[in-house]
Amino acid sequence: MSTILLENALVLTLGSQDKVIEPGFVLIEDGRIAGLGHGTPSPAPAVEQRIDCAGALVMPGLVNAHTHTPMTLFRGMAEGVSLFTMEGWYETIRLLELVMTTDMVPAAVEVACAEMIMSGTTTFADQYFHMDQIVPVVKRSGLRAALAYGVVELGDAAARHRELVQLEAFLESLGEDATGRLKGWVGAHAFFVDNSPELMDAEYGLARKYDTGLHIHLSTTGEEDRHCRQEFGRTAVQQLEATGMLDRPLLAAHSISIPPQDWPLLARRPFTAVIAASACMRAGAEAAPLLGMRAAGINTALGTDNVCNNNDYDLFTEMRTLAKLTSFRERLPGAIRARELLDMATRGGAVGMGLVKEIGELAPGRRADLIVLDRNGPGWAPVAGNDPFTALVYSVNGSQVRDVMVDGRWLMRERQLLTMDYMSAATRLNADARRLQSLNPDSPDRPSL
Numbered sequence: 429m430s431t432i433l434l435e436n437a438l439v440l441t442l443g444s445q446d447k448v449i450e451p452g453f454v455l456i457e458d459g460r461i462a463g464l465g466h467g468t469p470s471p472a473p474a475v476e477q478r479i480d481c482a483g484a485l486v487m488p489g490l491v492n493a494h495t496h497t498p499m500t501l502f503r504g505m506a507e508g509v510s511l512f513t514m515e516g517w518y519e520t521i522r523l524l525e526l527v528m529t530t531d532m533v534p535a536a537v538e539v540a541c542a543e544m545i546m547s548g549t550t551t552f553a554d555q556y557f558h559m560d561q562i563v564p565v566v567k568r569s570g571l572r573a574a575l576a577y578g579v580v581e582l583g584d585a586a587a588r589h590r591e592l593v594q595l596e597a598f599l600e601s602l603g604e605d606a607t608g609r610l611k612g613w614v615g616a617h618a619f620f621v622d623n624s625p626e627l628m629d630a631e632y633g634l635a636r637k638y639d640t641g642l643h644i645h646l647s648t649t650g651e652e653d654r655h656c657r658q659e660f661g662r663t664a665v666q667q668l669e670a671t672g673m674l675d676r677p678l679l680a681a682h683s684i685s686i687p688p689q690d691w692p693l694l695a696r697r698p699f700t701a702v703i704a705a706s707a708c709m710r711a712g713a714e715a716a717p718l719l720g721m722r723a724a725g726i727n728t729a730l731g732t733d734n735v736c737n738n739n740d741y742d743l744f745t746e747m748r749t750l751a752k753l754t755s756f757r758e759r760l761p762g763a764i765r766a767r768e769l770l771d772m773a774t775r776g777g778a779v780g781m782g783l784v785k786e787i788g789e790l791a792p793g794r795r796a797d798l799i800v801l802d803r804n805g806p807g808w809a810p811v812a813g814n815d816p817f818t819a820l821v822y823s824v825n826g827s828q829v830r831d832v833m834v835d836g837r838w839l840m841r842e843r844q845l846l847t848m849d850y851m852s853a854a855t856r857l858n859a860d861a862r863r864l865q866s867l868n869p870d871s872p873d874r875p876s877l
């Protein structure tokens with residue numbers, strides 16, 4: 429039995445217990461939290477590894493509920509363009525996607541996974557195609573993930589059929605994931621791109637068949653509501669309800685302009701509004717009515733989105749950005765408490781991904797997915813009067829994450845990555861990006877959908 433003891437720490441359990449324990453310990457046995465509390469465990473267990481966390485903070489790992497890891501390849505290539513509109517997406521990302529090749533995906537995903545680990549993320553929800561290239565890298569990373577195969581049909585029936593075959597093959601293959609950390613999801617991409625009723629029916633059917641969730645983009649602008657009212661005579665949310673999709677766990681990235689009349693329905697469904705504040709602000713989009721949706725009882729989580737509109741994976745920065753955006757939107761200081769933002773970045777994401785019984789807080793029996801931050805770095809002092817929740821949201825960033833553990837296994841110790849090779853992956857990614865830029869998007873050789 430593998431036993432690890434973290435001791436002399438400031439422990440934040442977050443979640444339903446929401447305890448602050450100092451000095452505290454966390455005992456880990458065979459990938460799960462076996463105990464935690466003040467001082468030292470009694471009786472003293474036989475441990476294989478004892479980690480002194482004096483001057484450090486231990487908390488649950490962060491959950492990034494909306495990413496597109498292969499798009500790390502495009503970082504910096506869509507500047508000054510909103511990817512929240514169809515035009516912006518078509519004019520930049522879609523052109524790059526038509527010339528990118530599958531061998532460019534692994535380095536982008538490895539850089540993404542490494543950056544998530546280095547900034548304290550232990551679980552993420554990804555949505556993209558090229559899953560055959562993504563899965564091996566994520567498996568190697570040791571991260572926990574809900575991987576949604578993103579379906580893009582663009583009104584083409586042949587493409588729809590081909591994509592659905594790929595989607596089902598992917599769901600079938602991940603059903604056998606021996607690590608237990610990866611789960612296949614359905615990536616119903618976005619209403620304003622893929623909105624045929626036939627496709628939505630098929631996506632819902634596959635989500636039911638494989639007992640999984642749907643990861644979508646929703647309500648980036650009012651465009652979808654206008655489209656759905658015109659096509660189906662109802663709002664986008666009501667259209668989702670009509671397809672049955674709201675019965676399944678549903679991660680809805682952005683959720684910026686959902687009509688308030690639809691909020692009570694969403695609060696009764698396994699629906700999560702995933703807020704990506706940095707991407708939203710960079711795109712010049714409106715700020716989601718976070719306080720209103722939370723007050724209505726809708727589950728909320730955080731996501732970074734792709735790193736073309738962000739441009740990083742640091743969820744500490746994301747918490748801070750959303751905190752300030754919410755106060756700015758409401759014209760109210762402290763409009764959302766630091767504890768609530770930490771809850772969104774941990775338990776909120778876990779709820780959305782159907783993992784709340786396993787992760788999202790530190791408690792006996794939960795998976796040992798946790799992070800350790802050095803409290804001697806910038807932003808912590810003075811400790812008196814600077815409560816740890818405020819520091820984590822407003823003055824600390826992911827570079828102060830010292831250690832990262834998933835399932836009781838260290839993915840980073842003392843800032844050294846143990847599963848990913850960042851320098852090698854970044855070197856390959858640089859070469860891939862140069863190669864991508866040398867390809868002419870208008871070339872007749874480019875693949876068609």
Ligand SMILES: [Zn+2]
Nearest residue numbers: 645681733734
């Ligand atoms: Zn997105």
